[in-house]
Amino acid sequence: MKLNLNALQSLTHSDRQADRVVPPSGFTARLTLFAAAAMAFLAVFALALSMATGRLASQWSAELARTATIRIVAPLDQRATQTEAALAVLQTTAGVQSARALSDEEQSALLAPWFGPEVSLDGLPVPRLIEIIETSDGIDAAGLRLRLSAEVPGAVLDDHSRWRAPLVKAASRLRLLGWVATVLIVATVAAMVTLAAQAALAANAQVIAVLRLVGATDRYIAQAFIRRFTLRALAGSALGVVLGVIAVVLMPSGGSEMSGFLTGLRFQGLGWVVPFLIPPLTALVAFAATGAAARRTLENLS
């Protein structure tokens, strides 16, 4: 017995009488429906998490990748000179699109969260910061460090790689985990449907005996069960996805940059389509799982 295209087509061609030969089984019906709904609900969140972390990784990568910072750590009387020297070096450095020293106001704003809005930099040994915007080719950080160490001894180049790499790596791992969770959820649906289908087939051994007695082929018997479980899984999964999407929509959005991750779980753009792929995928998994279970059970019952 092979589950071919005809078997798939039988799902869409309702045969009311053929559907009725398998008795309605309350327990397995509820189990399949609930399991598919619950798993689809969880899958929506796993996907939302995965896609949000994906966006986050891209955002961090994009924001940090093409910028660098130079700190001028020098006595107050040399700070302006060394800042000028550093800017001069940067003007002749390949890969630098623009470079500018942050003003006192900008540096004060950066320190405001720690020292308050009225902080004055005059009496503080705060290094001068130079913001570098790189071209698409980027700078040769090692070469620039060498030049700075020779020409501007108080300059320290920070190309953000030590911040960016672990953050992007963590976000990428989190995205991968989201997809792994989705795959595990689908596998769990397959296992649940297999168990429920096997239970239903075993409970209906007498029905199968009667059907065989009157000339039903194994394909006919299997399809009666496959159709039932596939449609249940599809219905349960659709319900779970709708509830999951509603829950995602109801999550707060926007907010500050600090809360961006927690409030950025909503799908974006074409991402909204992805959760709606879960029900057909679940149905396909249920179709295959029930088919395998039916094949085994009918073989054992012969």
Next chain:
Amino acid sequence: MAYSYGGGELLSDISVKLAPGSFHFLTGPSGAGKTTLLKLCYGALLPTAGTVRLLGADVRTLQRDDIAMLRRRIGVVHQDVQFLDHLPVAENIALPLTVSGRGGAAQGGDLEELMAWVGLTERSQGLPPELSGGERQRAALARAVIMSPDVVLADEPTGNVDWEMSQRLLHLLIELNRMGKTVLIATHDLSLIRAAKAQVQARVLRIANRRIQLAGADL
């Protein structure tokens, strides 16, 4: 052919042919192997030695689905009649049509005619558990013949019914034979055999000591 189960031989050196349109009884003591032989006759069991040919096809060369297709030409009535208890009697009787993709045919007048033939018109929408023993046997007979099979096999069809009902069932089986169907009835009820022989040309096969033999004129 021979059939063994659990290390013991239940049937051996069996050689029998049911000619088209013939009427046979299969008798013998309980446990002699009547039901086993009947199951071999519709492919529910396969011989452990030799061959069984169902309507000309060697069952050992057939796939399960091929045997299922052949069963549509063999009507079977079991002693312990099994129905789908969640379906009305009429749908149970029409089940062979349903599983063969001819469910639409069950909507026509043929089903009503068949229900009337076995006297179950008024019970058509009832559920099988609501039927009496005799009604169940008649429903099973109707289900067995709804596909107009070439062969009707009945295993103790009168085992759970009174004398009057057994005569009624016998009459239905004889009617089928007169329509040209091959009939094989497994029974240990000798009075049923005698009643049939008064109405139809019937051969009686007896299973004894794992072998089959033609019964004598004492029956």
